[in-house]
Amino acid sequence: MLTFLRQYLHLIAIILMWVFTALYLGPLIYAVLPLTMFVFRSREMWPELILGFLIILVFSDISPVYQDMRKIKSAKYAVMVALGLIFLIETNRFQPLSAIFLLFLPFFVYAFFPLLLGSDLLNGMSKTISYSLLYLLVPNYILYNFRRQGWSFFRDLSFFIITIMLAGYVLQWVNPEWVYVAGRFRGLFGNPNGLGIFCYVSFMLVYLINYLNPSLFTRIERVFLFGVIGFILIKSGSRTSVVATSMFLLFGRFFSLSPFLGFISFIAFLGIVELISSNLASIVISLGLEKYFRVETLEDGSGRYFAWNFAWEQINKGGFLIFGGGFGNDEWVMRHNYPYLRSMGHHGGVHNSYLTMWFNTGIVGLLIYFRSYFLLFLKANKQVPIAFAVMFSSLFSVMYESWLTGSLNPFTIILVISMTLLTEPDIMKGGGGYRGGEVDEDEVGPEAAEDGAPATVTV
Numbered sequence: 001m002l003t004f005l006r007q008y009l010h011l012i013a014i015i016l017m018w019v020f021t022a023l024y025l026g027p028l029i030y031a032v033l034p035l036t037m038f039v040f041r042s043r044e045m046w047p048e049l050i051l052g053f054l055i056i057l058v059f060s061d062i063s064p065v066y067q068d069m070r071k072i073k074s075a076k077y078a079v080m081v082a083l084g085l086i087f088l089i090e091t092n093r094f095q096p097l098s099a100i101f102l103l104f105l106p107f108f109v110y111a112f113f114p115l116l117l118g119s120d121l122l123n124g125m126s127k128t129i130s131y132s133l134l135y136l137l138v139p140n141y142i143l144y145n146f147r148r149q150g151w152s153f154f155r156d157l158s159f160f161i162i163t164i165m166l167a168g169y170v171l172q173w174v175n176p177e178w179v180y181v182a183g184r185f186r187g188l189f190g191n192p193n194g195l196g197i198f199c200y201v202s203f204m205l206v207y208l209i210n211y212l213n214p215s216l217f218t219r220i221e222r223v224f225l226f227g228v229i230g231f232i233l234i235k236s237g238s239r240t241s242v243v244a245t246s247m248f249l250l251f252g253r254f255f256s257l258s259p260f261l262g263f264i265s266f267i268a269f270l271g272i273v274e275l276i277s278s279n280l281a282s283i284v285i286s287l288g289l290e291k292y293f294r295v296e297t298l299e300d301g302s303g304r305y306f307a308w309n310f311a312w313e314q315i316n317k318g319g320f321l322i323f324g325g326g327f328g329n330d331e332w333v334m335r336h337n338y339p340y341l342r343s344m345g346h347h348g349g350v351h352n353s354y355l356t357m358w359f360n361t362g363i364v365g366l367l368i369y370f371r372s373y374f375l376l377f378l379k380a381n382k383q384v385p386i387a388f389a390v391m392f393s394s395l396f397s398v399m400y401e402s403w404l405t406g407s408l409n410p411f412t413i414i415l416v417i418s419m420t421l422l423t424e425p426d427i428m429k430g431g432g433g434y435r436g437g438e439v440d441e442d443e444v445g446p447e448a449a450e451d452g453a454p455a456t457v458t459v
Contacts, residue, residue, distance in 0.1 A: 004159040023068045030075045034082035041086045057410040098139035107369045108132040115326035127327035131407035139420040154209045161202045165232045185235040196238020201414040203229045244397040251389035304351045311350045324362035353398035356405045380422035
């Protein structure tokens with residue numbers, strides 16, 4: 001960790017400069033952020049491009065307490081454009097390109113057509129383009145960094161994520177009001193559930209990195225990495241993310257032993273969930289965890305069930321059932337019904353990625369997207385047995401939040417990085433020292449590995 005901080009001290013200084021600019025120089029941040037991306041490119045600082053983009057997405061989700069930092073919420077679009085221009089200029093560097101974008105291409109093409117039925121064409125167009133760019137740019141930037149640096153890039157990425165979490169934790173000693181809301185810890189994020197999702201997807205990513213290359217981290221480093229993520233996850237009090245992380249660990253164990261056992265465990269889990277959900281309040285109280293799990297909100301699902309019912313009514317009434325209304329349609333509908341929603345005690349969005357995508361692209365778009373989603377993990381499972389654990393746990397997580405449908409949030413990008421890890425041949429064959437499940441401690445370069453399943457490791 002200390003080695004990482006020394007190596008990327010310049011990036012930390014640049015990030016602090018971004019913060020200073022947003023706080024005190026106002027609109028200048030709209031020029032500084034994209035220009036910095038071009039500086040990174042001119043100096044061959046390719047890891048800084050992806051790490052910088054990630055922290056910008058985190059800042060865009062920051063608590064409303066940091067009002068001046070909210071400018072980054074719109075400035076991040078300029079960063080995405082800058083990354084797209086760099087990719088266009090340097091396309092030859094990225095060859096051969098990642099296959100993930102092509103897998104989801106039918107959805108991206110289709111997603112433009114529902115915009116004709118929507119009410120906010122300009123906003124919907126920008127969201128559709130940015131969502132497409134996320135699946136084009138992130139896998140290729142990740143692959144290029146891996147080809148340049150090997151597994152050390154993923155090591156640095158892991159420690160950078162931990163640095164983000166620890167930075168939010170340290171701020172409580174500066175001013176607790178910055179990082180707590182209603183007694184729950186939120187760190188640098190807008191709300192505790194956002195922090196919880198970040199912990200879940202980060203845990204999954206670091207676990208995959210460690211799974212594919214067990215020699216990358218020392219035992220102490222593994223304990224530190226997973227210990228920090230687990231601690232911050234628990235601090236957030238996000239019930240959904242705690243369950244999703246537990247699902248990933250549980251299914252990961254079973255799928256690593258046998259796909260059949262994995263599917264049996266998944267079916268059993270569904271039955272157990274149904275049994276527990278009907279007796280959840282009494283179970284939580286008997287365990288003495290009513291304060292942590294906020295038992296008073298369990299019955300109403302913290303307002304989510306109301307939001308789901310309202311969204312389903314609007315999908316049918318608004319004519320969005322088949323083709324949707326384009327990206328951003330859900331926001332437009334919810335925003336224009338905000339007085340009613342607020343009167344009913346609901347202050348958020350749809351809180352369900354499936355309904356949000358249905359709002360935006362209809363049942364047609366929903367089927368096209370998840371066709372690609374399932375194909376990706378079916379392909380990944382042939383190489384990495386725990387790929388289905390990623391798929392099932394993420395499908396559970398997005399049921400309670402709409403993060404999967406957003407391109408410029410700090411959650412989807414990490415899932416896309418995990419997809420890249422699981423599916424790209426260069427990564428599967430290109431390093432880490434795993435050879436048919438056996439690790440060679442002396443071989444950690446790009447040419448060190450051959451085909452074969454990675455070893456199962458204990459966290």
